[in-house]
Amino acid sequence: MIWLFANMISALVMISVWSAVNNPGLIGGYQKSELITYYILSLFLSWIVLWFPFNKITHEIQEGQIGLKIMVKPISFYVLYFFQEIGWHVISSLVGLVTSLFLFISFKDQIYLSLTFFKIFLLLPATTMAILLTYTMSVNMALLAFWFTQVGAIESFFWVGRSFLGGTAIPISFLPDWITNVVILLPFRYMFSFPLEIVFGKVNFQQIVIGLVISVIWYVILYLLYRWLWKKGCQAYSSYGH
Amino acid sequence: MKRYLRLYFIFFRNCLIREMEFRFNFLIWTIMDIIYLATVLLGTYLIFGHIQEIGGWSKNEVLLLVLTTSLIFDLLWTFFMVNLMFFSDLVREGNLDFALLKPVNPRFIVSTRYFEFDHYVRMPIIFYLIFKLVGEIGISPSLLSWLLYSISLLFGLLIVYCFFFMITTTNFWFIKIFNFSNLFDDVLDVARFPSSIYKNKLKYFFLYFIPSAFIAYFPVEILLGRRSWETVVFSGLVMFFLFIVSQKFWRFALKHYQSASS
Numbered sequence: 001m002i003w004l005f006a007n008m009i010s011a012l013v014m015i016s017v018w019s020a021v022n023n024p025g026l027i028g029g030y031q032k033s034e035l036i037t038y039y040i041l042s043l044f045l046s047w048i049v050l051w052f053p054f055n056k057i058t059h060e061i062q063e064g065q066i067g068l069k070i071m072v073k074p075i076s077f078y079v080l081y082f083f084q085e086i087g088w089h090v091i092s093s094l095v096g097l098v099t100s101l102f103l104f105i106s107f108k109d110q111i112y113l114s115l116t117f118f119k120i121f122l123l124l125p126a127t128t129m130a131i132l133l134t135y136t137m138s139v140n141m142a143l144l145a146f147w148f149t150q151v152g153a154i155e156s157f158f159w160v161g162r163s164f165l166g167g168t169a170i171p172i173s174f175l176p177d178w179i180t181n182v183v184i185l186l187p188f189r190y191m192f193s194f195p196l197e198i199v200f201g202k203v204n205f206q207q208i209v210i211g212l213v214i215s216v217i218w219y220v221i222l223y224l225l226y227r228w229l230w231k232k233g234c235q236a237y238s239s240y241g242h
Numbered sequence: 243m244k245r246y247l248r249l250y251f252i253f254f255r256n257c258l259i260r261e262m263e264f265r266f267n268f269l270i271w272t273i274m275d276i277i278y279l280a281t282v283l284l285g286t287y288l289i290f291g292h293i294q295e296i297g298g299w300s301k302n303e304v305l306l307l308v309l310t311t312s313l314i315f316d317l318l319w320t321f322f323m324v325n326l327m328f329f330s331d332l333v334r335e336g337n338l339d340f341a342l343l344k345p346v347n348p349r350f351i352v353s354t355r356y357f358e359f360d361h362y363v364r365m366p367i368i369f370y371l372i373f374k375l376v377g378e379i380g381i382s383p384s385l386l387s388w389l390l391y392s393i394s395l396l397f398g399l400l401i402v403y404c405f406f407f408m409i410t411t412t413n414f415w416f417i418k419i420f421n422f423s424n425l426f427d428d429v430l431d432v433a434r435f436p437s438s439i440y441k442n443k444l445k446y447f448f449l450y451f452i453p454s455a456f457i458a459y460f461p462v463e464i465l466l467g468r469r470s471w472e473t474v475v476f477s478g479l480v481m482f483f484l485f486i487v488s489q490k491f492w493r494f495a496l497k498h499y500q501s502a503s504s
Contacts, residue, residue, distance in 0.1 A: 153270045164288075
């Protein structure tokens, strides 16, 4: 219970911030009630899309377990870790559901949400792409542990990018216009912000289609990068401790 | 007392020597720290790009909160947090025995053994920015205000230390209930905004259960001239109280300690 609450803290902070603001009209393209809802849904979404085996993989590479665990098995590394994540994400989605329902009920007077079947239909591919992109990105960063010990620093850059260019800290429409134009081309938006933008109707149908195409392109790029990193990594790898 | 001071100095020197052996590491994390500072400042700028004030606080005033929070963050990591993380490992792996066997106060040894030095570049930057902001806001705090600000910061630091010390002590029973540094980051998230925005039950939870108001809200209000020495006295009392409570809790926990390895 305490643990669940601890995960809600930063969402609660942002909700409190927007509740305390008395601005007439739109703030960064959002209504006040939409912003409050944005952070509740963010909490839910982060439980769903964060397929992030980074620590597990780096640990196994650095401890020299990866050779025994993966290289000798007749299954792709990428697929194996993907399936290992599924179990946890069944639980984490439930946790996300419970916590966000709790927040929905607590702030029911201050939220705004309109969902149509059409939106839900579009949410499915957008969320799937968010999962795939986050997962592949995480695996790619973790594979750098074959060469560098300080992969944590690289990971930090990822979190910073995700916070501001991916919309976890603040909606991307708060960024200056010229950055927003760049953000549309970067992968971070499609790891988090894109499904939320669909929910709040901030993108029209054409923009959604373009967004999905861009995220597929990024997925292909990241996946090819993974193939390359894995191949090179196996060559560079010398099993420590065996 | 003298013996403890000497020990403290030896710990410090030992950690500094160790840190210097991994210079590249040191450099990387120094840079990362500065990037982190830039991102929290950026977040505040982005929010204030679209609004004028939060709960009556202007942009520069909130920035003061953000900077003071970062300062506490640096001080905590320099002096306490690494220790608490190791302390948690000690309990989990059953190595606390070695700390208990030493002929010094065990709380002293688990709280002060390690130092982290990554923050030495960031702290002067923070000091500089705080002075600059105070100038921009157009207040000129007296020497006394600065002194009270520093004292309340020190109390805030010790209050947060006691709070996290107690949380770590729960490790005697629960193996790992918190992702420690995540909780810490969350607590600091709370402190980055004026405590007056938290309403109803949330207020009690954020201000008193998690002692977030002591981190930056009270010190900055003192600096802005909205509060005075009464708040400092109050912080001092809370710190004193928490110190005793955490000490009792620690004693109680030690009685229940069952070493895991031996």
